Amino acid sequence: MRNGExxxxxxxxxxxxxxxxxxxxxxxxxxxxxxxxxxxxVSGPEEAFDLAAETFAAALASVSxxxxxxxxxxxxxxxxxxxxxxxxLRSSRIQDDARRALAMQPIRLDDEAIAIIEVTARAPVIxxxxxxxxxxxxxxxxxxxxxxxxxxxxxxxxxxESVVRKRVSxxxxxxxxxxxxxxxxx
Amino acid sequence: xxxxxxxxKRELLAAAEREYRRAAVSxxxxxxxxxxxxxxxxxxxxxxxxxxxxxxVVSAPWSTAPGFLERAQAALTPDAETVLxxxxxxxxxxxxxxxxATHGPNEIWIDQTPPHRYRALLNFPPEPNKVDSRAxxxxxxxxxxxxxFATGAISLFGGTNLSVLDPVTELREAIRxxxxxxxxxxxxxxxxxxxxxxxxxxxxCPDSNCPPEPAYxxxxxxxxxxxxxxxxxxxxxxxxxxxxxxxVMRIVRFxxxxxxxxxxxxxxxxxx
Numbered sequence: 001m002r003n004g005e006x007x008x009x010x011x012x013x014x015x016x017x018x019x020x021x022x023x024x025x026x027x028x029x030x031x032x033x034x035x036x037x038x039x040x041x042v043s044g045p046e047e048a049f050d051l052a053a054e055t056f057a058a059a060l061a062s063v064s065x066x067x068x069x070x071x072x073x074x075x076x077x078x079x080x081x082x083x084x085x086x087x088x089l090r091s092s093r094i095q096d097d098a099r100r101a102l103a104m105q106p107i108r109l110d111d112e113a114i115a116i117i118e119v120t121a122r123a124p125v126i127x128x129x130x131x132x133x134x135x136x137x138x139x140x141x142x143x144x145x146x147x148x149x150x151x152x153x154x155x156x157x158x159x160x161e162s163v164v165r166k167r168v169s170x171x172x173x174x175x176x177x178x179x180x181x182x183x184x185x186x
Numbered sequence: 187x188x189x190x191x192x193x194x195k196r197e198l199l200a201a202a203e204r205e206y207r208r209a210a211v212s213x214x215x216x217x218x219x220x221x222x223x224x225x226x227x228x229x230x231x232x233x234x235x236x237x238x239x240x241x242x243v244v245s246a247p248w249s250t251a252p253g254f255l256e257r258a259q260a261a262l263t264p265d266a267e268t269v270l271x272x273x274x275x276x277x278x279x280x281x282x283x284x285x286x287a288t289h290g291p292n293e294i295w296i297d298q299t300p301p302h303r304y305r306a307l308l309n310f311p312p313e314p315n316k317v318d319s320r321a322x323x324x325x326x327x328x329x330x331x332x333x334x335f336a337t338g339a340i341s342l343f344g345g346t347n348l349s350v351l352d353p354v355t356e357l358r359e360a361i362r363x364x365x366x367x368x369x370x371x372x373x374x375x376x377x378x379x380x381x382x383x384x385x386x387x388x389x390x391c392p393d394s395n396c397p398p399e400p401a402y403x404x405x406x407x408x409x410x411x412x413x414x415x416x417x418x419x420x421x422x423x424x425x426x427x428x429x430x431x432x433x434v435m436r437i438v439r440f441x442x443x444x445x446x447x448x449x450x451x452x453x454x455x456x457x458x
Contacts (some may be wrong), residue, residue: 020202027195053194058376060198080376087378098373102201113190120191
């Protein structure tokens with residue numbers, strides 16, 4: 001039998017009906033994406049974490065109902081996430097029904113924990129950044145992460161400012177396209 | 187250093203373990219009931235799968251906090267000048283033999299004015315004499331039923347199976363009977379619903395030694411329209427052992443249409 005890391009999402013969810021470990025692997029595989037999904041849509045990291053926690057609790061409560069279909073299991077997970085988000089927006093508060101039903105203890109968040117949440121929420125974007133062509137990635141890192149101006153970057157790279165702008169622009173377009181593809185599951 | 191991501195994982199896994207322990211206790215009870223029922227006369231048809239899912243609601247007690255009952259009863263009392271349109275599917279899960287099958291889509295139109303003419307397009311194996319222990323594992327075939335509820339034209343097994351096709355009417359009756367329990371909010375695939383536990387009366391089980399497990403009705407907390415009905419049924423085929431089947435009736439669409447000539451025509455089973 002393959003270990004948890006090697007199993008597909010579908011295998012993990014089916015196995016999670018009788019054993020907790022596969023759900024743990026599924027959680028580790030997708031928590032950052034779900035957190036990033038919420039982080040882009042709500043104002044603070046605490047709210048994003050709260051929604052992600054409620055999403056995984058609801059997924060755990062529903063895992064016995066999961067049935068493999070043409071859609072990947074992430075689609076099922078993100079359908080739950082979308083429901084949680086719309087519920088929160090509708091009622092102006094984040095529900096904790098699923099966590100209470102499972103008798104889960106609340107997770108306390110201090111400054112350090114919030115910093116971890118922010119890094120985790122950015123992880124999927126950083127992964128996408130790694131997938132860009134090196135010149136585009138370098139330009140985006142220099143301009144958006146290191147906050148250097150186009151002229152300064154152009155001077156360092158010994159190219160024209162318009163070349164730097166084009167690299168940044170094309171890199172961002174590629175990122176948006178990749179995010180769109182990953183969001184199609186969301 | 188506290189890591190909220192790890193902390194949450196630990197909480198989730200602990201919750202999962204609690205759920206498995208609870209499910210194990212419940213499964214043990216179900217097996218005991220199946221053994222007790224083995225030599226008893228039970229309903230014998232695959233269609234009983236859906237019938238029982240809804241009929242658990244027929245006998246549903248419904249006692250609730252003040253306010254909930256009144257609002258539910260009002261919401262579940264349709265205008266006579268409407269036609270109920272409902273689509274649903276039924277998933278049956280059997281442990282022995284281990285299998286699951288989804289039957290559907292099923293669809294019905296019911297005139298809400300007496301004699302409540304209806305037409306249903308179902309996807310079940312309709313012949314009771316062809317039921318065996320594998321019945322819950324198989325898909326059905328499309329067929330049509332029609333008639334009026336007042337004449338009992340669709341009663342296939344000597345009793346009413348009105349609840350098969352119109353669970354909301356049964357919910358309303360259950361409210362009137364006043365014997366179910368509102369268990370508050372619950373989650374179904376991330377959707378918040380109201381969970382109603384239905385403690386079945388002794389006659390729901392043909393064996394006095396068989397305390398039936400409760401069934402559950404999940405309804406929309408705002409409209410009270412049914413979302414899912416969960417229950418257990420036992421199928422006793424002419425040959426072979428009794429089969430215990432968990433049944434989920436999932437309502438895909440539920441709406442009241444105006445009682446126009448065009449919508450009334452949809453309730454006419456003889457027009458085909």
